[in-house]
Amino acid sequence: xxxxxxxxxxxxxxxxxxxxxxxxxxxxxxxxxxxxxxxxxxxxxxxxxxxxxxxxxxxxxxxxxxxxxxxxxxxxxxxxxxxxxxxxxxxxxxxxxxxxxxxxxxxxxxxxxxxxxxxxxxxxxxxxxxxxxxxxxxxxxxxxxxxxxxxxxxxxxxxxxxxxxxxxxxxxxxxxxxxxxxxxxxxxxxxxxxxxxxxxxxx
Numbered sequence: 001x002x003x004x005x006x007x008x009x010x011x012x013x014x015x016x017x018x019x020x021x022x023x024x025x026x027x028x029x030x031x032x033x034x035x036x037x038x039x040x041x042x043x044x045x046x047x048x049x050x051x052x053x054x055x056x057x058x059x060x061x062x063x064x065x066x067x068x069x070x071x072x073x074x075x076x077x078x079x080x081x082x083x084x085x086x087x088x089x090x091x092x093x094x095x096x097x098x099x100x101x102x103x104x105x106x107x108x109x110x111x112x113x114x115x116x117x118x119x120x121x122x123x124x125x126x127x128x129x130x131x132x133x134x135x136x137x138x139x140x141x142x143x144x145x146x147x148x149x150x151x152x153x154x155x156x157x158x159x160x161x162x163x164x165x166x167x168x169x170x171x172x173x174x175x176x177x178x179x180x181x182x183x184x185x186x187x188x189x190x191x192x193x194x195x196x197x198x199x200x201x202x203x
Contacts, residue, residue, distance in 0.1 A: 020156065033100060040092045042085075044104040045165040046115070048186045049082040050195075057152055059187075059199035062120040062128065072132030073113030076164035078105035081181040084172070091175050099175070103167035107179050112161070115183060122187035123196045135162070 029041045048055045061067045085104050092098040110118070117128035139158055146154030173179050187195050 040098045041101050042104050044085055045078040045080055047082055047085055048079055059119055060202055062116045063199045067130045068133045069113055069130045070133050070138040071135045073111055073130060075112045075161050076109055076166045077112055077115055078109045078166045079115055079183045080104055080106040081186060084180045088172055088175055099171060102171055104172055105167050105169050107169045107182055109166035118183045124192055
C-alpha cells in the first residue's frame with residue numbers, strides 16, 4: 001500500500017510561521033507529509049558549515065575587537081554542525097522507520113552572543129566584547145541591505161533570528177546514536193590558525 005519512495009525536506013516552519021519563507025515552506029512540508037511517501041521533514045537550527053557563508057559571517061563577527069549585535073545578541077539558537085546534519089539525513093534515508101519530523105539541533109540552546117563568544121574562544125581570541133544595536137535600527141538597516149547583491153541580511157532573516165530556533169536534541173541523538181557536536185568543538189585546534197585568518201579577512 002502506498003508508494004515506497006523516500007523524501008527528505010529541510011524546514012524551519014511550524015504553526016507559528018509568519019514570514020513568506022516560513023509560510024511557503026510550511027505549505028510545502030504539509031503537502032509532502034500528506035503524500036503516500038515515507039518522508040522526513042528535517043528542521044535545522046543555525047548550521048555551522050566550515051566553508052559556508054553564514055558560518056563565515058559568524059566567525060568574522062567573532063573575531064572583531066567589538067561586535068555590534070542586534071538587540072545585544074539575546075536571540076536563541078541551537079547551533080548544529082553540518083556533519084551532523086548530513087549524517088542525520090543519511091540515517092533517515094537508510095532507516096526502515098524514519099521520523100516524520102526531525103529537529104536537527106545542537107545539544108545546547110544558547111543566545112547569539114554566547115554562540116559568538118564560543119566561536120571566539122575556539123579561535124583562541126578570548127571573551128567576546130559586544131555592543132547592542134537597537135532592533136528598530138537593525139530592521140531599518142535590513143530593509144536597505146536586502147538590495148545589496150549577495151547580502152545575508154534582509155528583513156525576513158532578521159525576523160527569523162528574532163523568533164529564535166531551539167528544540168530538544170533528543171530525537172537527533174537517538175537517530176545518530178550519540179549526542180550531536182557541541183558548539184565549542186566546531187573549530188578544531190588543528191584548524192584554528194587557518195580559520196582565524198580566514199575569518200579576519202572577512203570569510
